[in-house]
Amino acid sequence: MKAYLTRAYMFSASHRLHCVDFSPEKNVEVYGKCNNPHGHGHNYRIEVTVAGQVDPKLGMICDLGELDTFVQNEILERYGLANLNTFPEFKDVVPTTENLSVEIFNRIRSGFNPAQVTKVRIQETAMNSFEYSGGAALRN
Amino acid sequence: MKAYLTRAYMFSASHRLHCVDFSPEKNVEVYGKCNNPHGHGHNYRIEVTVAGQVDPKLGMICDLGELDTFVQNEILERYGLANLNTFPEFKDVVPTTENLSVEIFNRIRSGFNPAQVTKVRIQETAMNSFEYSGGAALRN
Amino acid sequence: MKAYLTRAYMFSASHRLHCVDFSPEKNVEVYGKCNNPHGHGHNYRIEVTVAGQVDPKLGMICDLGELDTFVQNEILERYGLANLNTFPEFKDVVPTTENLSVEIFNRIRSGFNPAQVTKVRIQETAMNSFEYSGGAALRN
Amino acid sequence: MKAYLTRAYMFSASHRLHCVDFSPEKNVEVYGKCNNPHGHGHNYRIEVTVAGQVDPKLGMICDLGELDTFVQNEILERYGLANLNTFPEFKDVVPTTENLSVEIFNRIRSGFNPAQVTKVRIQETAMNSFEYSGGAALRN
Amino acid sequence: MKAYLTRAYMFSASHRLHCVDFSPEKNVEVYGKCNNPHGHGHNYRIEVTVAGQVDPKLGMICDLGELDTFVQNEILERYGLANLNTFPEFKDVVPTTENLSVEIFNRIRSGFNPAQVTKVRIQETAMNSFEYSGGAALRN
Amino acid sequence: MKAYLTRAYMFSASHRLHCVDFSPEKNVEVYGKCNNPHGHGHNYRIEVTVAGQVDPKLGMICDLGELDTFVQNEILERYGLANLNTFPEFKDVVPTTENLSVEIFNRIRSGFNPAQVTKVRIQETAMNSFEYSGGAALRN
Numbered sequence: 001m002k003a004y005l006t007r008a009y010m011f012s013a014s015h016r017l018h019c020v021d022f023s024p025e026k027n028v029e030v031y032g033k034c035n036n037p038h039g040h041g042h043n044y045r046i047e048v049t050v051a052g053q054v055d056p057k058l059g060m061i062c063d064l065g066e067l068d069t070f071v072q073n074e075i076l077e078r079y080g081l082a083n084l085n086t087f088p089e090f091k092d093v094v095p096t097t098e099n100l101s102v103e104i105f106n107r108i109r110s111g112f113n114p115a116q117v118t119k120v121r122i123q124e125t126a127m128n129s130f131e132y133s134g135g136a137a138l139r140n
Numbered sequence: 141m142k143a144y145l146t147r148a149y150m151f152s153a154s155h156r157l158h159c160v161d162f163s164p165e166k167n168v169e170v171y172g173k174c175n176n177p178h179g180h181g182h183n184y185r186i187e188v189t190v191a192g193q194v195d196p197k198l199g200m201i202c203d204l205g206e207l208d209t210f211v212q213n214e215i216l217e218r219y220g221l222a223n224l225n226t227f228p229e230f231k232d233v234v235p236t237t238e239n240l241s242v243e244i245f246n247r248i249r250s251g252f253n254p255a256q257v258t259k260v261r262i263q264e265t266a267m268n269s270f271e272y273s274g275g276a277a278l279r280n
Numbered sequence: 281m282k283a284y285l286t287r288a289y290m291f292s293a294s295h296r297l298h299c300v301d302f303s304p305e306k307n308v309e310v311y312g313k314c315n316n317p318h319g320h321g322h323n324y325r326i327e328v329t330v331a332g333q334v335d336p337k338l339g340m341i342c343d344l345g346e347l348d349t350f351v352q353n354e355i356l357e358r359y360g361l362a363n364l365n366t367f368p369e370f371k372d373v374v375p376t377t378e379n380l381s382v383e384i385f386n387r388i389r390s391g392f393n394p395a396q397v398t399k400v401r402i403q404e405t406a407m408n409s410f411e412y413s414g415g416a417a418l419r420n
Numbered sequence: 421m422k423a424y425l426t427r428a429y430m431f432s433a434s435h436r437l438h439c440v441d442f443s444p445e446k447n448v449e450v451y452g453k454c455n456n457p458h459g460h461g462h463n464y465r466i467e468v469t470v471a472g473q474v475d476p477k478l479g480m481i482c483d484l485g486e487l488d489t490f491v492q493n494e495i496l497e498r499y500g501l502a503n504l505n506t507f508p509e510f511k512d513v514v515p516t517t518e519n520l521s522v523e524i525f526n527r528i529r530s531g532f533n534p535a536q537v538t539k540v541r542i543q544e545t546a547m548n549s550f551e552y553s554g555g556a557a558l559r560n
Numbered sequence: 561m562k563a564y565l566t567r568a569y570m571f572s573a574s575h576r577l578h579c580v581d582f583s584p585e586k587n588v589e590v591y592g593k594c595n596n597p598h599g600h601g602h603n604y605r606i607e608v609t610v611a612g613q614v615d616p617k618l619g620m621i622c623d624l625g626e627l628d629t630f631v632q633n634e635i636l637e638r639y640g641l642a643n644l645n646t647f648p649e650f651k652d653v654v655p656t657t658e659n660l661s662v663e664i665f666n667r668i669r670s671g672f673n674p675a676q677v678t679k680v681r682i683q684e685t686a687m688n689s690f691e692y693s694g695g696a697a698l699r700n
Numbered sequence: 701m702k703a704y705l706t707r708a709y710m711f712s713a714s715h716r717l718h719c720v721d722f723s724p725e726k727n728v729e730v731y732g733k734c735n736n737p738h739g740h741g742h743n744y745r746i747e748v749t750v751a752g753q754v755d756p757k758l759g760m761i762c763d764l765g766e767l768d769t770f771v772q773n774e775i776l777e778r779y780g781l782a783n784l785n786t787f788p789e790f791k792d793v794v795p796t797t798e799n800l801s802v803e804i805f806n807r808i809r810s811g812f813n814p815a816q817v818t819k820v821r822i823q824e825t826a827m828n829s830f831e832y833s834g835g836a837a838l839r840n
Contacts, residue, residue, distance in 0.1 A: 002273070003238055003241065003242070003270060003271065003272045004270065004271040004272075005238070005268070005269075005270055005271075006268070006269045006270075006271070007267060007268055008266070008267045008268075009267075010825065010826060012740050012741060012742050012825060013740050013741060014714035014738070014739045014740045014741035014783075015741075017339070019337055019338065019339075021337055022337075030338060030343075032345070032781075033780070033781035033782070034781055036781065036782060036783070038714070038739075038782065038783030038785070038786050039714045039738075039739060039741070039783055040712050040713050040714050040741055040780075040781040040782060040783065041712060041713060041714035041715075041739070041740055041741005041742055042712050042741055042742065042743050043742050043743045043824075043825050043826070045826075054236075054238045054239065054242065057159055057161055057162075057234075058159065058170060058234070058236075059157070059159075059233065059234035059235075059236035059238055059239045060236055060238055061238060061270075063170075064268070065172070080733070080740075081732075081733035081734055081736065081740040082733070082736060082738065082740060083714075083736070083738030083739055083740065085738070086738050093339065094337075094338070094339035095339075096334075096338075096339035096340055098283055098285070098334045098339055098340055098341060099334065099339045101283065102283070102334065124743075125710065125712060125743050126288070126710060126743070126745075127287060127288045127289075128285070128286070128287055128288075128344070129285075129286045130283060130284065130285055130286075131283065131284040131285075131286070132283045132284075133282075142413075143378055143381065143382070143410060143411065143412045144410065144411040144412075145378070145408070145409075145410055145411075146408070146409045146410075146411070147407060147408055148406070148407045148408075149407075150685065150686060152600050152601060152602050152685060153600050153601060154574035154598070154599045154600050154601035154643075155601075172641075173640065173641035173642070174641055176641065176642060176643070178574070178599075178642065178643030178645075178646050179574045179598075179599060179601070179643055180572050180573050180574045180601055180640075180641040180642060180643065181572060181573060181574035181575075181599070181600055181601005181602055182572050182601055182602065182603050183602050183603045183684075183685050183686065185686075194376075194378045194379065194382065197299055197301055197302075197374075198299065198310060198374065198376075199297070199299075199373065199374035199375075199376035199378055199379045200376055200378055201378060203310075204408070205312070220593070220600075221592075221593035221594055221596065221600040222593070222596060222598065222600060223574075223596070223598030223599055223600065225598075226598050264603075265570065265572060265603050266570060266603070266605075290545065290546060292460050292461060292462050292545060293460050293461060294434035294458070294459045294460045294461035294503075295461075312501075313500070313501035313502070314501055316501065316502060316503070318434070318459075318502065318503030318505075318506050319434045319458075319459060319461070319503055320432050320433050320434050320461055320500075320501040320502060320503065321432060321433060321434035321435075321459070321460055321461005321462055322432050322461055322462065322463050323462050323463045323544075323545050323546070325546075360453070360460075361452075361453035361454055361456065361460040362453070362456060362458065362460060363434075363456070363458030363459055363460065365458075366458050404463075405430065405432060405463050406430060406463070406465075422693070423658055423661065423662065423690060423691065423692045424690065424691040424692075425658070425688070425689075425690055425691075426688070426689045426690075426691070427687060427688055428686070428687045428688075429687075437759070439757055439758065439759075441757055442757075450758060450763075452765070474656075474658045474659065474662065477579055477581055477582075477654075478579065478590060478654070478656075479577070479579075479653065479654035479655075479656035479658055479659045480656055480658055481658060481690075483590075484688070485592070513759065514757075514758065514759035515759075516754075516758075516759035516760055518703055518705070518754045518759055518760055518761060519754065519759045521703065522703070522754065546708070547707060547708045547709075548705070548706070548707055548708075548764070549705075549706045550703060550704065550705055550706075551703065551704040551705075551706070552703045552704075553702075562833075563798055563801065563802070563830060563831065563832045564830065564831040564832075565798070565828070565829075565830055565831075566828070566829045566830075566831070567827060567828055568826070568827045568828075569827075614796075614798045614799065614802065617719055617721055617722075617794075618719065618730060618794065618796075619717070619719075619793065619794035619795075619796035619798055619799045620796055620798055621798060623730075624828070625732070
């Protein structure tokens with residue numbers, strides 16, 4: 001009996017969309033105002049879905065408190081109120097929200113053991129969201 | 141041509157998370173404040189998804205009014221403004237929202253015939269949701 | 281590495297649910313007040329999901345601006361602030377939101393090339409939504 | 421000790437913005453696509469605020485059930501799934517949401533006695549809302 | 561130059577609407593299913609509004625962190641995941657959301673000094689909210 | 701007969717909270733992580749409220765299209781996808797959302813004539829909002 005638990009988290013950060021392999025003109029053409037050198041930002045709403053059997057005694061897929069602690073320490077502390085371009089994982093990878101969702105998925109998949117993360121969805125604005133459900137790792 | 145209709149319903153109820161097989165200390169360790177003997181409560185938002193062919197004349201998967209009547213009579217009347225722990229189905233099963241979503245899914249699956257329920261998702265708070273899409277029944 | 285981008289759009293329109301093959305009595309029986317000759321309306325929120333590889337340089341599934349332009353020109357300009365029953369595609373097809381989601385899916389699938397649409401979800405009211413993910417075309 | 425209770429209701433309806441005193445050209449200039457003869461529609465979310473003393477025994481400003489019954493019978497039954505232009509109150513008054521909020525305010529003010537309505541706010545779309553708090557009646 | 565800051569907080573709790581001065585029959589008549597002895601519950605969303613001058617150097621009305629700490633310690637720790645009827649302040653006062661908003665307003669007004677609370681609004685369900693802006697204290 | 705129209709707009713931007721009159725240590729003490737030199741960002745939802753008589757013929761307080769054009773040209777083009785600290789108005793004024801709401805209010809009050817702006821409310825995150833209704837201008 002498989003069930004899914006989705007827990008939402010929020011943090012605010014800034015980013016600049018800029019590809020080091022492109023000329024300045026090409027960067028403006030591709031990213032428009034999102035390429036401005038001073039950056040802009042978002043309130044990111046991260047929805048983490050884990051899947052599993054419902055433990056017949058506990059009635060739970062996993063302990064929400066453990067998931068909260070992991071995400072707080074590994075994701076929110078890291079990216080909250082920060083500029084995404086300043087992190088090593090976004091040195092050669094443009095910090096689009098597509099890539100951010102892959103990065104966050106991989107961090108939870110490799111570090112959180114009590115249940116298996118099956119999806120990370122990031123609401124970037126009221127009108128945009130991105131979703132990633134795993135696959136080959138981003139930079140391999 | 142398969143399509144999906146999702147209809148949302150809301151009710152408010154209370155529950156206490158307490159497993160009769162655990163010691164009082166173990167219950168507090170597992171459920172924290174959710175184990176307090178007087179219970180607490182939620183506004184549950186239930187999203188019921190049914191799947192089916194779109195009838196080429198009617199342009200509908202099923203009659204929304206029939207689904208509303210079923211859910212009103214079998215789910216909302218039962219659990220609305222009640223304490224979940226007082227129902228026989230939650231005598232030996234902890235009324236976590238995981239188990240509540242399984243119970244509601246099974247009640248719709250076995251009792252509603254005009255279309256097949258394929259998913260029940262329960263939003264427990266603004267930050268938590270649980271989803272169940274069937275499988276072996278909970279207590280078999 | 282497959283990822284999903286979902287972009288939401290909104291427009292307001294009116295419709296009347298009425299099947300030309302039914303008698304007036306049958307239409308009232310099936311559609312209730314939705315069959316009233318003067319119609320009623322909704323704020324439709326359309327969520328378009330496209331799937332694809334995240335381009336390793338761009339960090340994007342597809343150019344959001346291109347999707348916006350397509351949907352603006354082909355969907356929002358067409359149906360926004362209009363009466364759905366006045367369009368040829370709803371001459372013999374009842375403009376239920378089920379059928380509207382099939383129609384919009386097919387228009388995007390056949391006309392938008394930069395990425396593959398995999399789902400169209402329409403939120404008709406705060407409590408109802410419909411989702412279509414393709415299959416045989418509606419009228420073939 | 422004054423307190424405020426706000427209760428939300430939803431209905432879907434259609435309207436056409438058209439002023440009988442204007443030429444066809446002037447109507448198009450003023451109302452744009454909202455003047456199209458077939459109309460368009462919205463999901464209106466009506467928020468009714470009543471003010472009063474909190475009854476020291478009951479702990480309530482007024483009985484919510486009485487307000488629900490009044491609004492159901494006098495507002496939702498009337499306008500729900502209908503075309504606003506077909507009502508006598510909008511024969512000479514353009515059924516903009518501004519005027520709809522005045523009309524609904526006046527109907528509640530004159531017909532509902534258990535507590536005093538102090539504000540009607542109508543959310544017309546996710547981006548627009550209108551609010552009316554009384555004053556001289558609309559057509560006097 | 562007066563400005564307003566509104567900060568939202570959420571907690572889940574249960575309550576039973578029951579007036580000790582009423583007969584059992586009268587309690588059922590007044591409160592309906594909300595009078596059931598086992599209680600029911602809600603996700604309460606509390607919106608606290610404080611008013612003040614914007615400090616010309618800091619650019620702030622008050623330190624958000626101080627408000628968060630106060631509300632966390634005095635309100636959320638107290639009522640979160642609890643049953644409202646078990647508190648002394650609701651021994652003789654029915655824990656309706658009207659009375660809860662008065663109680664929370666008074667606790668903030670008397671205990672939080674950095675800025676003046678001017679309104680407490682409690683969203684009880686998606687359709688109900690209550691608002692209190694001060695006045696004579698509840699039980700005087 | 702006074703009525704209110706509120707129109708919402710959204711833009712994403714970044715800012716850094718830093719007061720040039722404070723020492724680095726004092727800036728960290730006051731603004732915490734919001735003082736990091738690379739900034740962070742938000743999706744700002746701006747709600748502009750204008751008040752006025754409802755024109756008896758038009759049924760409108762003012763032409764929504766004119767308000768949209770003004771806000772698009774003067775506010776959204778300016779601040780959208782930008783870094784607030786780079787503008788002259790925030791050279792000596794910390795771009796907190798309190799100050800941003802004052803700045804936007806003053807720009808609309810002095811430049812938009814068809815109706816009088818009475819309130820600007822900015823939702824900074826899902827949990828914070830700021831509201832300004834005029835008074836002495838910010839820097840006089």
